[in-house]
Amino acid sequence: MVGKGGLTRKSKAASEIPSSSLADMAFLLLIFFMVTTVFRQEADRDVVFPDAEATQRLEEPRKDILNVYMERDGGIFINDRMTAPDQVSSVIGPISADVRGLVVMLRSDRDVPYYLVDQVLKELQAAGAYRVAFYTNLEQRMLRERR
Amino acid sequence: MALMKKKNRPSGEIPTSSMADIAFLLLVFFLVTTVFDEQRGLRMVLPEADSEVEVSQRNVLHILIQPNGVVHVRRGEAPAVQQTTPAAIGDIWRQEFANNENLIASVKTSPQAPYRYMVDVLDQLQAARAERIALGILEE
Numbered sequence: 001m002v003g004k005g006g007l008t009r010k011s012k013a014a015s016e017i018p019s020s021s022l023a024d025m026a027f028l029l030l031i032f033f034m035v036t037t038v039f040r041q042e043a044d045r046d047v048v049f050p051d052a053e054a055t056q057r058l059e060e061p062r063k064d065i066l067n068v069y070m071e072r073d074g075g076i077f078i079n080d081r082m083t084a085p086d087q088v089s090s091v092i093g094p095i096s097a098d099v100r101g102l103v104v105m106l107r108s109d110r111d112v113p114y115y116l117v118d119q120v121l122k123e124l125q126a127a128g129a130y131r132v133a134f135y136t137n138l139e140q141r142m143l144r145e146r147r
Numbered sequence: 148m149a150l151m152k153k154k155n156r157p158s159g160e161i162p163t164s165s166m167a168d169i170a171f172l173l174l175v176f177f178l179v180t181t182v183f184d185e186q187r188g189l190r191m192v193l194p195e196a197d198s199e200v201e202v203s204q205r206n207v208l209h210i211l212i213q214p215n216g217v218v219h220v221r222r223g224e225a226p227a228v229q230q231t232t233p234a235a236i237g238d239i240w241r242q243e244f245a246n247n248e249n250l251i252a253s254v255k256t257s258p259q260a261p262y263r264y265m266v267d268v269l270d271q272l273q274a275a276r277a278e279r280i281a282l283g284i285l286e287e
Contacts, residue, residue: 106188
């Protein structure tokens with residue numbers, strides 16, 4: 001009976017953390033993140049956004065936000081499809097009627113001449129999409145003063 | 148001899164001890180490579196189409212953005228034009244708004260001016276808590 005530490009060894013509780021279920025937990029997490037990830041529907045465009053100090057985050061759910069891209073040469077892209085400036089209202093009109101609280105996110109290049117932006121804004125008004133946002137990068141005050 | 152033979156027999160099971168490491172490695176990889184697409188910007192609410200509102204000239208601050216980024220500020224009907232930069236608009240607005248609480252900022256941008264000058268001015272106005280802003284195009 002009194003062997004090598006025979007008495008003290010009687011406690012059967014394992015001194016190690018059980019690692020056999022660790023893999024299951026890790027895969028479960030992995031699958032959870034994979035399932036909850038929502039992919040961007042649109043391809044990236046070659047657009048440089050303007051900076052703004054007053055940049056705010058939009059609290060609207062993603063499905064209520066429609067991105068309208070404007071490239072430097074004036075190309076307008078809605079849902080990855082190039083749209084002529086005078087066609088914008090006919091594309092957005094049905095969406096605006098369908099989605100309550102639609103916000104049109106105008107992702108326009110910083111060097112686009114303003115008459116194109118004005119044209120798009122007028123088209124949005126005609127389509128009944130009154131809530132818009134101009135996509136900007138947050139500008140830090142410190143950086144601004146140094147310039 | 149019999150004992151030696153037993154030692155060489157490969158295990159019949161897939162080794163699972165490193166499975167957790169592999170899974171966590173995948174998890175960390177995806178966490179690190181994920182880029183969140185934040186929705187942010189300057190909000191505006193456009194007026195309804197064809198809804199013209201008569202506004203007294205006394206309550207209008209005209210902000211006229213020129214193609215080269217110079218901003219002309221005109222107060223109501225006064226003919227005096229102040230030349231300034233987009234960065235100075237915030238202070239001008241605060242001053243004018245302190246004198247007149249019904250003030251409306253009428254931002255008119257030249258057709259050829261880059262979009263970023265309009266955003267700079269809009270940024271200054273929003274940072275100065277201006278709520279009544281009208282956007283338009285500058286007719287020559």
